Amino acid sequence: MNELQEFLVKKTNEKLANFNKKLIFTKFHVYGIPIPQLRRQVKYLHDERGLVFEDIYCLSLEEILAKGIILSYKKEVSEIINKLQTLLPYFDNWCSVDVIIGSLKKLKGDKSAFKFFKECLKSSDEFVVRTGIIGLMKYFIEPQYFNETIKLVNLVNADKYYVKMAKAWAFCEFFIKNFDETIKLFSSIKEFDVKRMTAQKCRDSLRLSKMQKQKITDLLNS
Numbered sequence: 635m636n637e638l639q640e641f642l643v644k645k646t647n648e649k650l651a652n653f654n655k656k657l658i659f660t661k662f663h664v665y666g667i668p669i670p671q672l673r674r675q676v677k678y679l680h681d682e683r684g685l686v687f688e689d690i691y692c693l694s695l696e697e698i699l700a701k702g703i704i705l706s707y708k709k710e711v712s713e714i715i716n717k718l719q720t721l722l723p724y725f726d727n728w729c730s731v732d733v734i735i736g737s738l739k740k741l742k743g744d745k746s747a748f749k750f751f752k753e754c755l756k757s758s759d760e761f762v763v764r765t766g767i768i769g770l771m772k773y774f775i776e777p778q779y780f781n782e783t784i785k786l787v788n789l790v791n792a793d794k795y796y797v798k799m800a801k802a803w804a805f806c807e808f809f810i811k812n813f814d815e816t817i818k819l820f821s822s823i824k825e826f827d828v829k830r831m832t833a834q835k836c837r838d839s840l841r842l843s844k845m846q847k848q849k850i851t852d853l854l855n856s
Contacts, residue, residue, distance in 0.1 A: 637683055641675050642667060642696055654695075660727040663694040669733060672696055676703045687717055692724045702734030711744045718750075725761040728796050735768045742773040755786060760794040767797070771804040775811045784808050784819060792825045802831030809850065810841045820853055829854055 635643070642665045651666030658664070679685035690701045701721060708714045718738070725731050741747035747769070754766030767787055774783045787805070792798040805823070808816040809832075823829050833854045837847050 636685075636689060637679055638676070638685060638690060638697065638700060641679075642694065645671070654729075658695065658727045658729045660695050660730075662692070662698065662724075662726070665694055665696050667696050669699070672699060673703055676700045680704055680707060692721075695727070695730065698724050698730050699733055702730070703737055705734070706737040706739070708740070711740060711747060714738055714740060715746060715750050722754075722759075722762050722765065725759075725765060727761065728764065728799070731761055731764050731768055735765060736772060738769075739773075741769065743776065743779075744773075748774055748779065752786060755790055760796050763790060763794075763797050764800040766790075767800040767804050771800075771807050775807065780808075780812055780815065784816065788819055788823060792828050798825060798828050798831060801825075801828045802835055805832040806835035806839060809836055809846070810839065813842075813846055817849060817853070820850065821856075 645665070645667055647666035647668075649666065650668065651664045654664050654666060676685070685704070687701055687704050690697050690704070692698050692701065698721065702718075705714050705717055705721075708717075718734075721734065725734075751766045751769035751774070754762050754769065757763050757766070767790065770783045770787060774780075784805075787801060787808075790797065790801055792801045801823075805816065805820070805828070809820075820829065820832070823832070833850050836842055836850050839847075842850075
């Protein structure tokens with residue numbers, strides 16, 4: 635048992651684990667460690683104890699997250715992408731995707747990362763496609779990428795629940811980033827569920843005006 639596993643066993647929170655299992659459907663064991671606490675421990679083990687990506691086994695949700703967190707410390711984008719590729723087979727839930735991809739801020743604006751996320755969209759795996767959508771949404775909505783990103787996401791066949799949710803989240807972020815361009819494409823979203831989910835996310839957002847929210851609602855109901 636390595637030091638990370640010792641920490642996970644010692645800090646197991648059955649109450650939180652049972653709660654998380656109701657929200658995160660995964661085949662992997664869940665210890666119930668709050669993500670901020672996990673981040674702090676991984677940082678300590680990495681900086682002070684020499685823990686590296688290869689030392690961690692994908693035996694639990696927290697260990698998969700820990701591998702992703704360690705990737706965020708890497709400096710070379712090529713290394714991040716190569717190692718992220720090896721993690722994709724272990725993505726079987728929204729949490730692994732969202733936490734890990736959201737941690738990899740060094741990928742922002744990088745052409746090779748853009749290509750990687752585009753390739754993810756072609757997968758038949760629900761959570762690999764979600765990886766592509768979340769990656770594009772988080773790191774490629776600056777002006778030089780925006781038009782291509784929104785078109786790529788719009789073309790995704792969202793026939794699986796967690797892809798639909800990712801696509802709706804992305805379109806809400808697109809509205810926030812560039813309302814005028816996004817409103818042009820909103821009606822062309824082929825899945826009504828995605829349009830409905832997008833409209834709801836936009837209504838809940840504090841970053842869109844009442845007038846903008848009303849325009850989206852009107853289009854949804856037209």
